[in-house]
Amino acid sequence: xxxxxxPETRPLAEFLQTVAVTRNLDRVRRGMNVLLSRDPPxxxxxxxxxxxxxxxxxxxxxxxxxxEVYRIPLVLVMSLISKPYILxxxxxxxxxxxxxxxxxxxxxxxxxxxxxxxxxxxLEYYVLDSLPRNIEEVQKVTGETEVTLLGYCMGGxxxxxxxxxxxxxxxxxxxxxxxxxxxxxxxxxxxxxDPRWFDVDRLVDTLGNIPADLILxxxxxxxxxxxxxxxxxxxxxxxxDLWVKNYRLFYRWVNDQIPFPGEAYRQMIKELMWExxxxxxxxxxxxxxxxxxxxxCPVLHIMAEHDHIAPFAATRPLTTIVGSQDKEDIVLKGGxxxxxxxxxxxxxLWPSLSQWxxxxxx
Amino acid sequence: xxxSNNRPDVVQLWRNWLTDTERQWNAFFNDVMxxxxxxxxxxxxxxxxxxxxxxxxQNMERSLSTLNVPTRSDIxxxxxxxxxxxxxxxxxxxxxxxxxEAVGHPTQPAAVTQLxxxxxxxPPNQPSQVQ
Numbered sequence: 169x170x171x172x173x174x175p176e177t178r179p180l181a182e183f184l185q186t187v188a189v190t191r192n193l194d195r196v197r198r199g200m201n202v203l204l205s206r207d208p209p210x211x212x213x214x215x216x217x218x219x220x221x222x223x224x225x226x227x228x229x230x231x232x233x234x235x236e237v238y239r240i241p242l243v244l245v246m247s248l249i250s251k252p253y254i255l256x257x258x259x260x261x262x263x264x265x266x267x268x269x270x271x272x273x274x275x276x277x278x279x280x281x282x283x284x285x286x287x288x289x290x291l292e293y294y295v296l297d298s299l300p301r302n303i304e305e306v307q308k309v310t311g312e313t314e315v316t317l318l319g320y321c322m323g324g325x326x327x328x329x330x331x332x333x334x335x336x337x338x339x340x341x342x343x344x345x346x347x348x349x350x351x352x353x354x355x356x357x358x359x360x361x362d363p364r365w366f367d368v369d370r371l372v373d374t375l376g377n378i379p380a381d382l383i384l385x386x387x388x389x390x391x392x393x394x395x396x397x398x399x400x401x402x403x404x405x406x407x408x409d410l411w412v413k414n415y416r417l418f419y420r421w422v423n424d425q426i427p428f429p430g431e432a433y434r435q436m437i438k439e440l441m442w443e444x445x446x447x448x449x450x451x452x453x454x455x456x457x458x459x460x461x462x463x464x465c466p467v468l469h470i471m472a473e474h475d476h477i478a479p480f481a482a483t484r485p486l487t488t489i490v491g492s493q494d495k496e497d498i499v500l501k502g503g504x505x506x507x508x509x510x511x512x513x514x515x516x517l518w519p520s521l522s523q524w525x526x527x528x529x530x
Numbered sequence: 531x532x533x534s535n536n537r538p539d540v541v542q543l544w545r546n547w548l549t550d551t552e553r554q555w556n557a558f559f560n561d562v563m564x565x566x567x568x569x570x571x572x573x574x575x576x577x578x579x580x581x582x583x584x585x586x587x588q589n590m591e592r593s594l595s596t597l598n599v600p601t602r603s604d605i606x607x608x609x610x611x612x613x614x615x616x617x618x619x620x621x622x623x624x625x626x627x628x629x630x631e632a633v634g635h636p637t638q639p640a641a642v643t644q645l646x647x648x649x650x651x652x653p654p655n656q657p658s659q660v661q
Contacts, residue, residue: 221620222617222620223613223616223617232647234647234651235647235648236647236648236649236650236651237647237648237649237651238649238651239649239650239651271651273647273649283609283613284602284606284609285606285609285610285613310649312649355564356560356563356564359563359564359565359566359568359569360563360569360572362566362569362573364569364570364573365569365570365572365573365574366569366572366573366576367573367576367577367580370577370580371576371580374580374581374583374584375580375583389563390560391556392555392556392559392563393552393555393556393559394552394556397548397551397552400548401548404545523653526652526653526654527653530651530652530653
């Protein structure tokens with residue numbers, strides 16, 4: 169019988185050490201890690217403290233990484249649809265970490281995961297009550313009167329609505345990323361939610377909050393083949409550690425959807441999706457008109473050309489509805505997620521964002 | 531990309547084909563799903579989904595009540611009451627904090643109050659002004 173290391177077993181050992189075999193064994197190992205969700209890459213790791221909390225809402229302050237920061241604090245306003253760690257994806261790939269290194273004092277408004285009883289929360293709660301309260305807390309903690317608001321996706325809508333209602337709001341600058349304003353441009357969502365066949369009242373009255381799974385499936389339907397092709401691409405790239413890590417980060421975030429508060433959903437569908445009131449200047453919240461033309465602080469608008477969730481046609485007109493003289497559009501090639509967390513973002517967007525904010529944050 | 535012997539890279543060709551195929555199929559499905567008939571079908575599906583959810587919820591509620599076990603609405607009620615207690619605690623806490631601050635005792639968590647970096651940073655092309 170052959171023993172280990174004997175001349176009879178040597179060809180087998182040599183074969184097992186060939187590049188092709190080790191690469192394929194690595195593929196199997198990484199594939200198993202993905203399948204079994206083993207060793208997940210760290211997410212949302214930037215150190216932070218809770219400054220204010222109410223219900224599911226948390227206002228975080230990230231710990232500065234520089235001894236000297238820009239005077240005006242930067243407040244990130246998140247969307248209601250997804251988890252906020254897309255902006256703090258992973259060490260080295262985090263917008264928050266980048267902004268901290270660039271010397272910004274960064275806060276984040278995280279709305280949290282709505283509980284069943286939060287189905288009564290309307291847009292008024294977010295725009296007229298919560299956002300002003302959070303800004304007050306930022307003012308208290310920093311001692312500054314003005315803040316810069318950076319809204320991602322629906323967070324950008326909240327930012328515009330807030331500044332459109334409170335014309336004397338202490339907002340020095342606004343940055344909106346992937347923010348749809350012209351709901352006529354959301355072709356498929358608009359068709360699916362057409363009042364001729366979509367009974368939003370019945371849906372909200374029955375379900376309360378709109379389940380996370382329903383939201384995830386509706387996003388997937390915008391690109392029905394994408395998920396299947398992503399599995400093929402994953403198999404093709406299983407040898408590449410960085411590729412697999414990024415795949416796991418993105419898809420973990422994409423699949424980590426949260427329910428949508430029922431009443432806010434009803435308002436979004438009726439007032440924005442059906443009547444496109446924000447674009448027409450007819451939107452009112454708590455009896456107060458949202459007049460975006462009264463916004464006159466500097467506005468930076470970042471959009472993605474191939475965004476399937478907030479299509480280019482829906483985001484493009486944002487700067488046309490604000491009254492600011494100092495406004496700028498940045499259009500990138502990526503999609504909804506890669507706009508803020510992909511390679512394009514790391515190399516093109518983040519440096520431009522820092523430069524734009526830097527000169528306006530002193 | 532062809533190699534040094536000008537042979538096409540088959541794997542790269544396959545990857546390009548995959549990307550093109552994905553784009554074409556997505557476009558095809560988007561066209562189908564953008565029609566009125568698909569919208570009507572989806573509306574019907576949502577109607578059935580809602581009805582099913584309502585029936586399940588009603589039956590579950592009835593069954594749990596029969597078994598003398600808390601139902602979902604009982605839990606939601608409890609959660610709501612807890613939220614109210616939580617909110618009241620927060621408001622008492624902030625009143626106490628305001629009182630403490632008025633007599634010179636900052637009560638924010640140390641990690642937050644200790645973050646007092648100088649707010650004098652200037653963009654790289656403008657010199658910093660130390661205050």
